[in-house]
Amino acid sequence: MAFFRFLFHNQLMEKSSSKGFGWVIGMVVVLGAAGTAVWFSQQPAPSTSPQVATPAPANPVASQTPPRSLPASSLENRPAPPTTPTPSPEPAPANPARAAAALEEIDTVLRDQSIPLDAAAQRLVRLASDATVPDQIRNDALQHAMNLLPDEAFNSVDAMIKTKATPPELLDLLFHEIHNRPVEVQLPTAFLLMKERAGEEISQQARDLLSFHLEKDLGDDPSAWSAAVQEATAKAAQATQ
Numbered sequence: 092m093a094f095f096r097f098l099f100h101n102q103l104m105e106k107s108s109s110k111g112f113g114w115v116i117g118m119v120v121v122l123g124a125a126g127t128a129v130w131f132s133q134q135p136a137p138s139t140s141p142q143v144a145t146p147a148p149a150n151p152v153a154s155q156t157p158p159r160s161l162p163a164s165s166l167e168n169r170p171a172p173p174t175t176p177t178p179s180p181e182p183a184p185a186n187p188a189r190a191a192a193a194l195e196e197i198d199t200v201l202r203d204q205s206i207p208l209d210a211a212a213q214r215l216v217r218l219a220s221d222a223t224v225p226d227q228i229r230n231d232a233l234q235h236a237m238n239l240l241p242d243e244a245f246n247s248v249d250a251m252i253k254t255k256a257t258p259p260e261l262l263d264l265l266f267h268e269i270h271n272r273p274v275e276v277q278l279p280t281a282f283l284l285m286k287e288r289a290g291e292e293i294s295q296q297a298r299d300l301l302s303f304h305l306e307k308d309l310g311d312d313p314s315a316w317s318a319a320v321q322e323a324t325a326k327a328a329q330a331t332q
Contacts, residue, residue: 215235220250252283281297
């Protein structure tokens with residue numbers, strides 16, 4: 092720009108006297124156009140990269156989130172709320188009249204002081220052996236009998252042991268009772284339980300008790316057990332005399 096101004100000044104001074112005002116105007120126009128061209132040449136070129144618009148999808152993309160599944164316990168499959176269970180009635184005795192009579196007999200035997208103890212024990216044993224009496228009452232009768240039955244009369248329960256229909260609970264009660272009795276009562280009763288209740292759990296328990304007292308197991312020979320029990324019982328009886 093300074094060069095053009097200098098040139099213009101010199102030309103103006105040299106030709107001011109000989110040329111007219113029109114020539115000056117022409118020079119101004121030329122210089123203005125040249126200056127404008129120089130100014131544009133110094134400006135940074137505008138970016139020619141067009142902005143690419145993101146095209147809209149032709150069809151909307153469905154969501155990739157899977158739909159929520161219904162819970163397993165839907166209303167259709169949900170069980171009905173529990174109801175308060177109706178308590179089952181206690182089973183009635185097979186023979187209410189016999190049960191009432193058995194209870195009355197137990198009460199009489201225990202209260203009547205005129206009945207000898209051994210006689211009272213025998214009555215209770217017979218009541219415990221009666222299959223027409225409910226099992227719970229039979230169990231009560233046998234427990235009372237064990238409290239009254241003397242050692243010398245303990246073999247009165249042998250018939251109960253030999254009866255196959257005797258409930259296991261009564262046999263268990265007898266087996267536990269003989270542990271409180273002397274050896275001469277334990278051994279014969281245990282041998283009878285082992286022999287008569289073969290194949291039952293009580294038979295093995297009785298065999299273990301015999302093996303403990305005899306200090307040996309005689310296997311499956313009943314005669315060998317019988318002879319050993321008789322011998323051990325006789326020795327125990329002599330020792331107490």
